[in-house]
Amino acid sequence: MEKFEKLTGIAAPMPLVNIDTDMIIPKRFLKSIKRTGFGVSLFDEMRYNRDGSEIADFVLNQPQYREAEILVAGDNFGCGSSREHAPWAIKDFGIRCIISTSFADIFYNNSFKNGILPIVLPQEQVDVLMKDAEKGSNARMTIDLENQVVTSSDGEEFPFEVDSFKKHCLLNGLDDIGLTMEKASSIDTFEAQASQARPWV
Amino acid sequence: MSPKTLYDKIWDAHVVHEDADGTCLLYIDRHLVHEVTSPQAFEGLRMTGRKVRAPEKTIAVPDHNVPTTAGREDPKNMTEDSAIQVAALDKNAKEFGIHYYPVSDVRQGIVHIVGPEQGWTLPGMTVVCGDSHTATHGAFGALAHGIGTSEVEHVLATQTLIQKKSKNMKVEITGKLKPGVTAKDITLAVIGETGTAGGTGYVIEYCGEAIRDLSMEGRMTVCNMAIEGGARAGLIAPDETTFEYVKGRPHAPKGAQWEAAMDWWKTLFTDEDAHFDKVVTLKGEEIEPVVTWGTSPEDVLPISAVVPAPEDFTGGKIEAARRSIDYMGLEPGQKLTDIEIDTVFIGSCTNGRIEDLRAAAEILKGKKIKDGMRAMVVPGSGLVRAQAEEEGIADVFKEAGFEWRLAGCSMCLAMNPDQLAEHERCASTSNRNFEGRQGFKGRTHLVSPAMAAAAALTGKLTDVREMM
The missing domain is CATH 3.40.1060.10 (Aconitase, Domain 2)
Structure with missing residues (x-):
């Protein structure tokens, strides 16, 4: 997994609440058996007309946001399906960080597995950052994971919380499976005990 | 000992390891797998030379994009990309030695219906699947939830998940x-x-x-x-x-x-x-019979209500409601029972079980659906379908004018050919009314099976109590 340490980049504002995984990546793109190539289809139904032409006023089609690496989004971002194609599409587009007041649980976990940092902040702080994002490409935000701080283009700092294990994995680009494999003997022991206690499982 | 909730008890019985910060390794008793969210996970195992740790606890069934029409055992009758995903599941199930119900098996169906039906899901278990509706299995007092593909690979390789307690x-x-x-x-x-x-x-x-x-x-x-x-x-x-x-x-x-x-x-x-x-x-x-009016499952109102106005809400929901009302082609103040529908879908992991089909058939018995209505029943599994045929329910649906389909997820997420066309409006027993969920620009109203049947008869969202 790609490491995430510090990022300074353009933030795109998406104030809509309840942006669901069907909006992020519609199901007709789920038929791939690969993990890559979804970026062009990110937000497909909001981003393109049926004939494939771009919808000009969609935020990521606007010239100042085409290179966005951060999203500032409305409440409950990523609700809906468990499809990891949603973070795959976001990452493939080039977005590495999403800031919102809340995220759906599965999407939140999926993001960390793909080198994307989702940040939860209180409403009033997200409001400030949303305004900052609306300034366009001259206003660059900085995300510092090590120190757990978002810095707006005006230099205002917003500390955020992140689970220590998830932070460790993201900072170091660690693969969880490898880490868990190191605990194989604990799994063996658990399995032996559980097969005594609950042999029907 | 301090008193525990049911969740605490199941959780405690499955902790393999706990770190000082509360991060736990949780043992998984059942892992359900389908064709859409698993190919990349199996590919990951292959690339790293890993095996499935507990193939006997891993159950696979294709459901998300299989057609629900006859002849689907032949891949030629699937779209090319669906056939590739189903073929990949076939291959992965064989290669890694996991339990498998192919489309040719009468036990095939929606993974969350097959698991309980076959007795894979039992009380006190931990159950996961690369599908958010894994929550279904919680009905048995099993701790069950959806996971992403990276976690599917993690469970395949280790039979555990890294979790923090909710x-x-x-x-x-x-x-x-x-x-x-x-x-x-x-x-x-x-x-x-x-x-x-x-x-x-x-x-x-x-x-x-x-x-x-x-x-x-x-x-x-x-x-x-x-x-x-x-x-x-x-x-x-x-x-x-x-x-x-x-x-x-x-x-x-x-x-x-x-x-x-x-x-x-x-x-x-x-x-x-x-x-x-x-x-x-x-x-x-x-609680009254309810319907959804918008594009989020929280947009719920009793059938006796009217379409709300954006100004009825606060904060970010005002703009979301405006967008929903526009997408759904509705007017604030319009009576929900005045909303005309052209499609009815009965099925899904939410409402594709025998009792759901019985409830709908009870309303439909001896009646015909409205002229021009497209109505479809997709039983949740081959066994639900067989039971409905035996009980005579299939005949009730067919005589009323419903299409009687083979098992799968179908129009709940419209990955297969069962889709709404632009601006078609569906009374659906599924679980999500998101924009585009049942087809590009399709409009979904979530309802119970009995309410869906009532709507099929009248052509409008209808209070089923008037038909009982």
Whole structure:
């Protein structure tokens, strides 16, 4: 997994609440058996007309946001399906960080597995950052994971919380499976005990 | 010992390892797999030379994009990309030695219907699947939730998940339901109350008289939509109804093991005075048949209500409601019962079980659907389909004018050819009314099976109580 340490980049504002995984990546793109190539289809139904032409006023089609690496989004971002194609599409587009007041649980976990940092902040702080994002490409935000701080283009700092294990994995680009494999003997022991206690499982 | 919730008990029985910061390695008893979210995970195993740690606890079935029309055993009758995904599942199931129900098997169906039906899902288990509606299995008092593809690979390789414990939330439905009100109305009414983010960070335990009174089918409907309320999982404590359902299923324990299992299962309830971090209570007798008007499952209203105005909301929901009303082609103030529909879908992991089909057939018996209506029943599994045929329910649907399809997820997520066309409007027994969910620019109103049947007859969203 790609490491995430510090990022300074353009933030795109998406104030809509309840942006669901069907909006992020519609199901007709789920038929791939690969993990890559979804970026062009990110937000497909909001981003393109049926004939494939771009919808000009969609935020990521606007010239100042085409290179966005951060999203500032409305409440409950990523609700809906468990499809990891949603973070795959976001990452493939080039977005590495999403800031919102809340995220759906599965999407939140999926993001960390793909080198994307989702940040939860209180409403009033997200409001400030949303305004900052609306300034366009001259206003660059900085995300510092090590120190757990978002810095707006005006230099205002917003500390955020992140689970220590998830932070460790993201900072170091660690693969969880490898880490868990190191605990194989604990799994063996658990399995032996559980097969005594609950042999029907 | 301090009193524990049902969730606490199941969690504690599955912790393999706990770090100082509370990060746990949780053992997984059952891993369900389907064709859409698993190919990349199996590919990951191949690339790293890893095996499936517990193939005997891993069950695969294609459901998301299989056609529901005859002849689908032949890949030529699938779209090319669907056939590739189904072929990949076939290959992976064989290569890694996991249990498998191909489309040619009568037991094939929606993964969340097949698991319980075959007795794979049992009380007190941990169950995961690369699908958010895994919450369904919580109806058995199993801790069940959806995971992403990276986690699918993690479970395949290690039979564990890295997790932090959620908080405990209690949703109590007191009293009795009124006639015409079903499990679907309960679960939608709860989401209407809490909002789609109201359960975020929690595992919900549903309890109360109205929940106890439900069949296993009804309980599965309730837990299925816990995810639409944002919860990691929904749970219902197992009781005689649960044990009765489980007993004799192909993979349920038998003989002495059954007795041993029962001894443990009977301890799976929330202790008196156990702590819940959040409590929501609804009165069963006050719940009406409900429908959704918007594009979020929280956009729920009783069928007697009118379409709201954006100004009825606050904060970010004002703009979201404006967008929803526009997308849905509705007017604020319009009576919900004046909304005309052209499509009816009965099926899905929410409402594709035998009891759902019976409830719809009860309304349809001896009647015809409205002229021009496209109406489709997609049983949740081949066995549900066979049972409905045996009970004569299939004939009721066919005589009323419904298409009688083969099992799969179908128009719930419209990955197969069962889709809405632009601006078509569907009364659907599925679980999501998101924009584009059932087809590009398609419009979805979530309802119970009985309400869907009523709408098929009148051509409008209809209060089913007027037909009873």
